[in-house]
Amino acid sequence: MFVDRQEIAGELLEEQSRVQAHRMRTRDLSKYNAIIFSADYSSILTFVDTEVPGAQSLEGVLEGLATRPSSQKTHWADMAGGFAIGMRQVAHGFAGPDAAKVAMSCVDLFDWEGESDEEDIKGISEISGVDMHDKQPNLIVANAETVDLPEPADVVTSVEGIQYFYNPLAAVANWYNQLNENGLLFVARLPLLPWSGNITQAGTDEQTLFTRIFDNFTQNGVSFAVEGPGTKDDPDFSLLALQRKEGTRLQQNAEVLQVTTDTEDYKSVVYTSDSPALEVVLS
Numbered sequence: 679m680f681v682d683r684q685e686i687a688g689e690l691l692e693e694q695s696r697v698q699a700h701r702m703r704t705r706d707l708s709k710y711n712a713i714i715f716s717a718d719y720s721s722i723l724t725f726v727d728t729e730v731p732g733a734q735s736l737e738g739v740l741e742g743l744a745t746r747p748s749s750q751k752t753h754w755a756d757m758a759g760g761f762a763i764g765m766r767q768v769a770h771g772f773a774g775p776d777a778a779k780v781a782m783s784c785v786d787l788f789d790w791e792g793e794s795d796e797e798d799i800k801g802i803s804e805i806s807g808v809d810m811h812d813k814q815p816n817l818i819v820a821n822a823e824t825v826d827l828p829e830p831a832d833v834v835t836s837v838e839g840i841q842y843f844y845n846p847l848a849a850v851a852n853w854y855n856q857l858n859e860n861g862l863l864f865v866a867r868l869p870l871l872p873w874s875g876n877i878t879q880a881g882t883d884e885q886t887l888f889t890r891i892f893d894n895f896t897q898n899g900v901s902f903a904v905e906g907p908g909t910k911d912d913p914d915f916s917l918l919a920l921q922r923k924e925g926t927r928l929q930q931n932a933e934v935l936q937v938t939t940d941t942e943d944y945k946s947v948v949y950t951s952d953s954p955a956l957e958v959v960l961s
């Protein structure tokens with residue numbers, strides 16, 4: 679475990695400790711797959727199939743990448759990963775990939791396992807089918823917005839995390855910039871709003887911020903797919919998938935102007951009008 683708590687403000691820990699006590703932190707692989715690889719998300723499935731032919735699940739993507747003719751391990755990083763149940767399932771070889779070929783990092787503000795009592799851990803082990811004390815992933819206790827991974831990742835996921843962040847665009851840029859070339863990023867977030875619903879830019883309407891970002895991706899040849907909200911499996915989620923283009927990074931042009939928190943404890947973040955708010959630049 680690597681703990682980078684110095685970087686985390688005490689107020690953020692206090693806030694998220696309160697907020698997350700009532701949130702789902704134990705999604706397993708099947709739930710991640712239902713959210714990210716839902717049959718309702720045809721553009722995401724097409725995107726994935728182009729990058730990793732035949733893959734229709736997270737473990738399929740990991741397996742596809744792990745069997746590339748490369749001696750390197752495939753590195754999956756899950757941002758705001760909670761109890762990292764899916765990682766433990768992959769490590770147990772539940773759903774395919776040769777565990778020795780996959781390295782995994784779970785980034786979260788908390789070591790949820792360490793902070794839970796043994797009764798709860800037993801319950802989670804029973805429900806998830808994995809012994810929580812066995813095959814623990816590399817836990818990085820840090821703010822996912824700013825975390826420095828120990829090594830670049832081939833796949834970065836984030837499920838129901840980014841809506842709690844004070845600077846979600848910085849998080850997306852940070853994750854993109856720590857992907858290996860051609861690495862894949864999947865960001866799924868609540869709530870029942872269009873992608874741009876509560877990430878806005880001063881002086882423009884809701885759609886404009888993301889329209890400009892996506893136009894910039896297209897102009898610079900960055901592959902991406904966006905869906906949501908609403909799949910049969912989980913009608914609340916919206917999803918962004920993108921691939922890091924060789925020799926590029928994402929630069930954040932717009933700064934945070936205002937953050938408010940709604941009754942669901944989700945953040946609405948208003949950025950300055952600098953456009954595009956995220957821009958593809960040469961690395």
Ligand SMILES: C[S@@+](CC[C@H](N)C(=O)[O-])C[C@H]1O[C@@H](n2cnc3c(N)ncnc32)[C@H](O)[C@@H]1O
Nearest residue numbers: 701703704705758759760786787821822837839
């Ligand atoms: C609703 S849970 C989702 C956990 C997991 N992805 C799942 O679906 O089971 C949200 C997680 O985000 C974490 N979190 C919130 N803000 C964070 C931040 N700034 N950096 C890292 N983790 C954060 C919380 O501690 C919590 O574990």
